[in-house]
Amino acid sequence: MADLFDKAKNFVADKVAHIKKPEATITDVDLKGVSRDGITYTAMVSVDNPYSRSIPICEISYTLKSANRVIASGTVPDPGSLAGNEKTMLNVPLKVAHSILVSLVKDIGADWDIDYLLEIGLIVDLPIIGNFTIPISTTGEIKLPTLSDLWKKNEE
Template identity: 70%
Template sequence: MAGLIDKAKNFVVDKVANVEKPEASLDDLDLKDMSCDAITYSGKVSVKNPYSTSIPICQISYKFKCAGREITSGTVPDPGSLKGNETTKLEVPMKVPHSVLMSLVKDIGADWDIDYELELGLTVDLPLIGNFTIPLSKKGQIKLPTLSDLFTK
């Protein structure tokens, strides 16, 4: 009897492990807004839903690192849902105070840009499986705004 239960358990585990899951990619990171106290960056995420029904997104968590240091982190709660059999575009806003960017001045150098790494966790609620987090990361360079950029907006 125990052998039959183990076989049934393994069968279910194998089927759940092979269930098709949404796929996501981190497409871009752009400067969204500048104010006197902060710069807001926007991460662009594309998520492909393989199911015919929509899937709710529980949250998007992020860590934004520059020059090896975390400069901001947070979550975007309840950003909507993924449409069935489509690719949904999501935006993840990240507000970075100027004081934090100014602490990176030594790392910026003469070219006025900094290396960044953005880590995202897209948590969706899959039927039968429950909450499933899709990890994403992207590395690149951010061109920082100059003083004239701040005063012309």
């Protein structure tokens, strides 16, 4: 009896492992705005849904690291759903406090940008499987706003 149970468990595990799952990539990280509280960046995430039905997104969690330190982290609760058989673009706001930027002076001073590692966990509710986290990460450089950028933002 135990042998039959193990075979059934292995069969189900094998089938679940080969089910198509949504795939996601970070396409861009860009400056969104500057305020008294800090600088807001936006990460553009492209998600491809292989299913004909929409899939609800439970939550998006993110961690932005620079110089081996976390400079921003948080969650976006209930960001909507992924359209069926389509690519959906998601905007993930990343807020970095000015005080954190001051602590990164060595990295910033060299080239006026932040070398970063962005990790995003996109939690979706898949049929049969349940909550499934799609891990996404990327590295790059974020240019800091110059004084002229601040003036342009105030004029708009």
